[in-house]
Amino acid sequence: MSVDTAVLCEPVTLPTGTAPGTAPAPASPAPTGRRASADAPLPVLGDDVLAPLVTGGEVFYAALDYAASAPVLRRVWDDVAAYAPYYGSVHRGAGHLSQVSTRLYEESRATVARFLGCRPDDEVVFTRATTDSLNLLARALPTDTRVFVFETEHHASLLPWRGHRTTCLRAPRTPDEAVAALDEALRAAPAGPKLVCVTGASNVTGEIWPVRELAAAAHRHGARIVLDAAQLAPHHPVDVSELDVDWVAFSGHKLYAPFGAGVLAGRTDWLRAAEPYLAGGGASKRVVRDADGALDVEWHTGAARHEAGSPNVVGAYALAAACRALEEAGFDRLVRREQRLLARVLDGLADVPGVRVLSLFGPEAERVGVLSFVVDGWNSSHFAAALSAEYGIGVRDGMFCAHPLLRALLGGAPDEPGECGGAPAPDAGTGERSLNAVRASFGAGTPDEHVDRFVRAVRELVTEGPRWTYRTEDGRCVPDEDAATAAG
Ligand SMILES: Cc1ncc(COP(=O)(O)O)c(C=O)c1O
Numbered sequence: 223m224s225v226d227t228a229v230l231c232e233p234v235t236l237p238t239g240t241a242p243g244t245a246p247a248p249a250s251p252a253p254t255g256r257r258a259s260a261d262a263p264l265p266v267l268g269d270d271v272l273a274p275l276v277t278g279g280e281v282f283y284a285a286l287d288y289a290a291s292a293p294v295l296r297r298v299w300d301d302v303a304a305y306a307p308y309y310g311s312v313h314r315g316a317g318h319l320s321q322v323s324t325r326l327y328e329e330s331r332a333t334v335a336r337f338l339g340c341r342p343d344d345e346v347v348f349t350r351a352t353t354d355s356l357n358l359l360a361r362a363l364p365t366d367t368r369v370f371v372f373e374t375e376h377h378a379s380l381l382p383w384r385g386h387r388t389t390c391l392r393a394p395r396t397p398d399e400a401v402a403a404l405d406e407a408l409r410a411a412p413a414g415p416k417l418v419c420v421t422g423a424s425n426v427t428g429e430i431w432p433v434r435e436l437a438a439a440a441h442r443h444g445a446r447i448v449l450d451a452a453q454l455a456p457h458h459p460v461d462v463s464e465l466d467v468d469w470v471a472f473s474g475h476k477l478y479a480p481f482g483a484g485v486l487a488g489r490t491d492w493l494r495a496a497e498p499y500l501a502g503g504g505a506s507k508r509v510v511r512d513a514d515g516a517l518d519v520e521w522h523t524g525a526a527r528h529e530a531g532s533p534n535v536v537g538a539y540a541l542a543a544a545c546r547a548l549e550e551a552g553f554d555r556l557v558r559r560e561q562r563l564l565a566r567v568l569d570g571l572a573d574v575p576g577v578r579v580l581s582l583f584g585p586e587a588e589r590v591g592v593l594s595f596v597v598d599g600w601n602s603s604h605f606a607a608a609l610s611a612e613y614g615i616g617v618r619d620g621m622f623c624a625h626p627l628l629r630a631l632l633g634g635a636p637d638e639p640g641e642c643g644g645a646p647a648p649d650a651g652t653g654e655r656s657l658n659a660v661r662a663s664f665g666a667g668t669p670d671e672h673v674d675r676f677v678r679a680v681r682e683l684v685t686e687g688p689r690w691t692y693r694t695e696d697g698r699c700v701p702d703e704d705a706a707t708a709a710g
Contacts, residue, residue: 261669264667268285272614281614286615287617288664295544295547298547302536308323309535312324313533323535326535326539336549338470338485351483352473352476352484361496362493363386366414368386369417369419370407371388372393372400372420373626375450376624379420395582409443415446418436418446422453422455426594426659427592450471452473454472456666460472477544483537483540483541500530570677575684582627602620602659603619609683611692620658621658621659629657
């Protein structure tokens with residue numbers, strides 16, 4: 223097979239005027255929106271990136287897709303830059319930089335354990351992300367383990383258990399109903415190992431689940447519980463001891479540290495009894511070829527057992543730096559600020575006709591800064607495209623890797639996303655409703671201006687309609703370039 227080296231060697235070109243840390247390129251008209259920073263508790267990279275608008279000019283990009291991947295904390299970037307000259311292989315190198323890197327890698331483990339309030343005997347395994355962590359645990363389950371999940375989970379917590387007997391519980395409509403449903407299912411289950419997997423905060427509704435109560439129900443029936451904290455940990459303290467969960471999983475890139483690391487932390491016994499997640503160097507202590515030509519392997523027992531291959535030391539270090547930054551900023555302060563932004567968004571959207579914010583648990587539910595909504599008469603892909611193209615706001619649209627939850631929330635909406643077509647009339651009523659939604663999410667790096675611009679944009683799009691035309695391309699709505707040509 224021939225490889226097109228011209229393509230491989232093509233340099234990546236950043237759009238002009240968007241290089242982080244550089245002064246904005248001259249723009250006409252002058253960029254609108256206020257450059258982020260002053261009122262965001264933690265500075266992030268990218269607050270000076272300009273997004274082009276289809277209607278002309280540029281605006282400071284408003285990143286409202288934290289739930290997918292949060293921007294990099296400046297502090298994390300600085301810590302990684304300070305470490306970079308000392309970067310070296312970990313664990314097996316004899317040289318000075320290997321020793322420095324090994325120490326930092328192991329210290330990162332300790333920082334994460336402290337951040338999570340781990341028990342003294344718990345283990346922190348570095349993985350690639352939450353999906354990897356939960357797949358690792360799925361591979362470590364004792365034979366005949368029964369698994370219990372709610373259909374509301376992200377696919378990362380719903381699908382890894384497919385080789386095991388899994389009970390998928392219906393979407394509960396209150397936190398109490400969730401606890402009662404789990405209690406009943408576990409009571410009816412036969413003896414034997416059992417695992418409950420539950421999300422801490424939904425990646426669709428942002429609603430916080432009753433983790434402590436679910437853990438108590440699990441333990442009452444001799445089950446163990448793993449907490450998917452992918453969306454909880456960036457917004458809220460997660461204390462393994464206090465919540466009394468057996469394991470917790472989360473991702474660095476949602477916690478302001480996008481360098482490819484994640485975590486599975488918790489009880490050691492099932493992990494130590496399991497075959498290594500990956501077979502290879504680092505996980506093996508001693509390998510011998512026996513007389514019959516077979517390989518006899520003695521595996522490590524600690525975290526290294528499931529970290530075969532060269533560890534992602536930069537990822538682990540960045541993730542630990544993010545944990546330190548959040549701890550030092552003080553979660554109480556961060557939570558209060560985020561709740562203020564959330565109230566502003568929810569109040570603002572409540573005033574816009576035809577906007578429905580999705581919720582399982584109702585308006586009183588505790589939430590993090592993640593919310594999804596549908597708009598009467600709008601295809602969600604069209605709405606998200608207009609927010610980006612006309613307002614420089616980055617949100618997400620679709621089913622958010624939580625298909626059963628979207629079905630539970632949107633009931634009989636058709637599966638087909640439908641066409642985005644032209645501009646819907648402001649009074650279009652329920653037109654192109656389909657099984658997708660728009661999600662906005664924010665956090666410690668979000669300035670007030672971003673959420674205010676978002677609320678204003680939603681109101682304007684709904685009441686006045688878009689100022690551009692859009693067409694469907696590969697199932698997604700994009701600004702129509704022909705309209706751009708026609709406009710000039
Ligand atoms: C609740 C939840 N769990 C798990 C995941 C998977 O995380 P990752 O893609 O980092 O593995 C996500 C990602 O969006 C999520 O929102």
